[in-house]
Amino acid sequence: MTSDEYAAALEDERRARNERAKYVVRDVGPGRWFLVRQNGAQQAWGITSYTTPETAQLAADILNRLKEDEA
Known part of the structure; x- marks a missing residue:
C-alpha cells in the first residue's frame, strides 16, 4: 500500500x-x-435537555464539530 493509498484509506x-x-x-x-x-x-441516546432551541442547536453543532476534529 502506497502512502497515498494509506492516506485515502484513513480519510x-x-x-x-x-x-x-x-x-x-x-x-x-x-x-x-x-x-x-x-x-x-x-x-x-439522550444527553440533556435545554429550554431554548438555539442553545440546544449550539451544543449539537459544537459536539458534531469536536467529533469531526477528533476523527
Whole structure:
C-alpha cells in the first residue's frame, strides 16, 4: 500500500466514523428541546435537555464539530 493509498484509506475511515453518529436536537414538548446522539439506524441516546432551541442547536453543532476534529 502506497502512502497515498494509506492516506485515502484513513480519510475513508474518518468519513465513515463521522457519518455513523451525530448529535441532533429533538423538540420534546412545550419549552423543552432534547440533545441526543443518534446513530445511522436512527436510534438515539439522550444527553440533556435545554429550554431554548438555539442553545440546544449550539451544543449539537459544537459536539458534531469536536467529533469531526477528533476523527
